[in-house]
Amino acid sequence: MCETCGCGHPDNNITFRRPSHPHTHPHVHESSDDSHSRVIKIERDILAANKQLAERNRGYFEAKNIKTLNLVSAPGSGKTTLLVKTIETLKRDINFCVIEGDQQTMNDSERISATGAEVIQINTGNGCHLDADMINKAVKKLNVPENSVLVIENVGNLVCPALFDLGEAYRVVIMSVTEGDDKPLKYPNMFHTSDICLINKTDLLPYVDFDIAKAKEYALKANHHLRFFEISAKTGEGMNEWFDWLRGLK
Amino acid sequence: MHELSITMNILNIVEENAIDLNAKTVHEIEIDIGELSGVDDDALQFAMQCTVKSELLNHALLVINKIPAKARCKTCNHEFDVSDYYAECPECHGFDNDIYQGKELKIKSITID
Numbered sequence: 001m002c003e004t005c006g007c008g009h010p011d012n013n014i015t016f017r018r019p020s021h022p023h024t025h026p027h028v029h030e031s032s033d034d035s036h037s038r039v040i041k042i043e044r045d046i047l048a049a050n051k052q053l054a055e056r057n058r059g060y061f062e063a064k065n066i067k068t069l070n071l072v073s074a075p076g077s078g079k080t081t082l083l084v085k086t087i088e089t090l091k092r093d094i095n096f097c098v099i100e101g102d103q104q105t106m107n108d109s110e111r112i113s114a115t116g117a118e119v120i121q122i123n124t125g126n127g128c129h130l131d132a133d134m135i136n137k138a139v140k141k142l143n144v145p146e147n148s149v150l151v152i153e154n155v156g157n158l159v160c161p162a163l164f165d166l167g168e169a170y171r172v173v174i175m176s177v178t179e180g181d182d183k184p185l186k187y188p189n190m191f192h193t194s195d196i197c198l199i200n201k202t203d204l205l206p207y208v209d210f211d212i213a214k215a216k217e218y219a220l221k222a223n224h225h226l227r228f229f230e231i232s233a234k235t236g237e238g239m240n241e242w243f244d245w246l247r248g249l250k
Numbered sequence: 251m252h253e254l255s256i257t258m259n260i261l262n263i264v265e266e267n268a269i270d271l272n273a274k275t276v277h278e279i280e281i282d283i284g285e286l287s288g289v290d291d292d293a294l295q296f297a298m299q300c301t302v303k304s305e306l307l308n309h310a311l312l313v314i315n316k317i318p319a320k321a322r323c324k325t326c327n328h329e330f331d332v333s334d335y336y337a338e339c340p341e342c343h344g345f346d347n348d349i350y351q352g353k354e355l356k357i358k359s360i361t362i363d
């Protein structure tokens with residue numbers, strides 16, 4: 001993969017980078033009348049490398065009884081706020097580790113770090129999603145203990161992360177009531193590949209035109225197996241059901 | 251722009267194969283992209299142009315076969331064309347179906363010298 005990926009621990013800011021050549025390179029295609037040309041069948045999945053690595057991650061997580069969640073959403077729907085509240089409430093019951101993915105800044109990992117949970121920040125640079133390779137490297141640096149819950153906060157983006165399995169046990173998609181109830185119609189792939197759907201910022205329902213029943217109906221059309229939690233990460237409303245579900249993962 | 255990382259994956263796989271086959275040039279890369287794969291053709295072609303490639307791949311033309319999406323109803327087994335995930339079965343009007351075609355992201359073949 002081509003993105004520049006800076007990945008570091010909050011304390012020492014280790015960064016690892018990969019080759020990047022994003023400049024344009026126009027070129028002319030010569031037609032090939034060459035009789036030596038051969039057509040070779042390949043039949044390979046384009047994302048095979050990511051899928052294989054994701055399965056390796058998954059096997060590692062299962063062996064160590066690490067329950068892994070991949071949190072995906074549009075930017076700003078409340079992933080980090082939810083995580084901070086969740087860790088603060090459950091940290092006596094559950095050992096949380098966090099991988100934070102953002103294009104830039106350590107802001108989110110600093111917010112998580114303040115709760116006392118172990119966290120590593122992956123800065124993807126221009127990359128719009130995390131991939132299984134980044135998770136593999138991050139987990140090695142983070143040293144996730146057995147019997148813990150590992151939460152991966154993906155880059156805020158409802159399109160690209162849908163394609164990249166990280167090896168998680170559950171994909172959790174968050175939509176907030178300020179985004180419009182037709183999000184599942186606009187970004188069906190993300191809802192199709194998720195297991196849990198959190199509807200956040202319900203405290204703002206009186207001020208916005210967001211029809212929860214409609215949002216759920218749209219999301220269920222993309223995925224019949226979705227399980228919903230309606231929450232306000234700010235006021236705590238509805239969070240107990242979510243906490244119970246997390247406790248049940250142990 | 252996940253099309254950029256899709257492109258890098260394509261180029262890696264093709265280069266690996268081309269080197270194994272002792273190819274001098276790759277003329278064409280044929281891929282299958284499902285209608286529901288979440289990958290956009292134009293963005294992919296654009297990413298392909300923007301990526302600097304090795305001499306081996308520098309003249310490769312990307313040929314995209316768009317694969318239509320098809321579903322099989324889990325209730326009555328009827329097979330039908332779909333254009334999104336919300337497809338209703340035209341026979342029994344159920345929504346529980348398997349999309350068995352249309353999510354492909356696959357390299358079919360390469361043409362080499």
Ligand SMILES: Nc1nc2c(ncn2[C@@H]2O[C@H](COP(=O)(O)OP(=O)(O)OP(=O)(O)O)[C@@H](O)[C@H]2O)c(=O)[nH]1
Binds near residue numbers: 078079156
């Ligand atoms: N009213 C209200 N605001 C919330 C709620 N949850 C989060 N917010 C606010 O929404 C804004 C974005 O929250 P974050 O937690 O940073 O969202 P995020 O999804 O982590 O954002 P990115 O990582 O940038 O994609 C902040 O101003 C939060 O205070 C909620 O339940 N109700």
Ligand SMILES: [Mg+2]
Binds near residue numbers: 079080153
């Ligand atoms: Mg965040």
Ligand SMILES: [Zn+2]
Binds near residue numbers: 327328339343
């Ligand atoms: Zn049917």
